[in-house]
Amino acid sequence: MDTSTHIIVGIGLGTLSFIDPVISAADSATLVYTATILGSNAPDVDYITKLKKKSAFYSIHRGFTHSLPMLPLLALLIAICLLPFTTLQVASHLFLWTLLAVCIHVVSDVFNIHGTQALRPFTNKWIALEAIPLFDSFIFLLHIIGIGFSIVPTIPVWQPFAIIYPIIVVYYIVRFYFHRRILSNLESHFVNxxxxxxxxxxxxxxxxxxxxxxxxxxxxxxxxxxxxxxxxxxKHETSQYFMLSKEHGEISNFLNSCAKFMPQLVSRKNGWEVRWIDTRFRKGRFFPFMGITFFPHGQQPISYSGWFHTPFHYKKKINEMMLISSKNSNSNHPIQKSSVSY
The missing domain is CATH 2.60.40 (Immunoglobulin-like)
Structure with a gap:
């Protein structure tokens, strides 16, 4: 799920946690919401790898920090950090609610397109059930409604999230059922x-x-x-450029994060372009997430991977890579912009 959803789920779990007599008696809403919001976002601590190298982030994100050993460890670290501000009894209950927040984060990521390596260390396989979009407006809206009922003082005191979360569980099941039914239907028609x-x-x-x-x-x-x-x-025929492109760390890291990809080889005026397209993400006929290697004639190849917001953004990056290779070769010939169609 996206960060905004993880945050609002943390708020929802913080609100629900007040059904716990120990939490409600602690009378420290700030501490409770801090624990559940941090727990709901803790597995994404691997975002820090993006500061070092973006392509490494693609292959690492939703990996080890979403694994089975990290679930209790992340919750425990948060509870220990909050221990100086409360009693041991309250901290132990905060640990349980934080652990629930961490687990919900990982389960939600398993149900979306990206998936996680949730079963590490038993297997490094990426598990993606592909039933829930990265941002689900229905889940987000239910949380907004629940928070609204919780803060309006004129409404009788009751726990809205005790009703909302069972609804979300049923919603996940329905989504998963639709996904499996459609997949089964298509597999029966496209048998080859x-x-x-x-x-x-x-x-x-x-x-x-x-x-x-x-x-x-x-x-x-x-x-x-x-x-x-x-x-x-x-499909494009196998080319030596595909193998050479995979040798680049930028591309190998990118491909490690892709469950399904489509390689393409494009002839340019001054070289060859290899595209590694992640087929999971598509806007009409445009694919916004891909890795690219440009092989200029007689020069060192250049690689890039990431998101392209529009076809124009993609073309701009290609022209930049071609311009860099032109400068490296000390060529005075102007670079002609190439039109790219999908």
Whole structure:
């Protein structure tokens, strides 16, 4: 889930924690909300790796910090940090609520597109159930409603999140059921496919579809038992440039974070461009998350990976890479901008 959702879930759990007699008797709302909000965001402490190298962050994020051993450890560290401000009894209860917040964070990430390495150290496999979007407006709205009921003094005292969280659990189950049913339906029709991805959108009845065959990648949408293919992209033949691109740390780190990717080789006026496209993220015919290696003729290759907000942003980055290679070769020839279509 996104950071804003993790924060608001922390607030919701903090509100729910007051059903605990020890927490309510402590009469320290600031301490309680600090614990649950920190717990709800603690597994994302690996964001610090982004300061060192962005590509390393892509391969590390949602890895070890989301693993089984880290769940109680993160909650314990938060409880220990808060111990000087309260009693041991209250801190022990804060640990339990913080642990719940940490666990919900990891479970939520398992249900979305990115997934996590939640079963480490038993396996390093990325687990992504792909049933919940990164930002789910329904879950966010329920938390807003619950917080609203909690702070309005004219409403009788009751615990709204004791009702909201069971609703969210049912919502997760329904989402997961829809995902598995659609996937099963598509697999029965595309029996020769190499893989099929059913990816969530912000509404329950609409899903994004990716189908890989021996020759093509099919991208489309599925809603109300109807599949619409938006675009078909033919696979590129294996090239030595693909293998050379993988040798770059920027690209190898990027590919470690991709469950499914589509390689492409594009001829440029002064070299070759290799694209590694993460097929999970698509806006119409544009793919915003990819790794790129540019192989200028007679020069050292240049690599970049990350998010491209628009096709224009992507073209701008390509032109920058071509310009850098041109300067490195001390060439006085002007660089011509290339149009890129998807």
């Amino acid at each position: 496919s190499k893989y099929i991805n059913v990816l969530p959108s912000r509404v329950l009845w609409a899903w994004k579809i990716t189908i890989e065959t021996d020759d093509d990648f099919l991208f489309g949408s599925y809603s109300f038992n109807r599949l619409i293919i938006v675009t078909t992209i033919k």
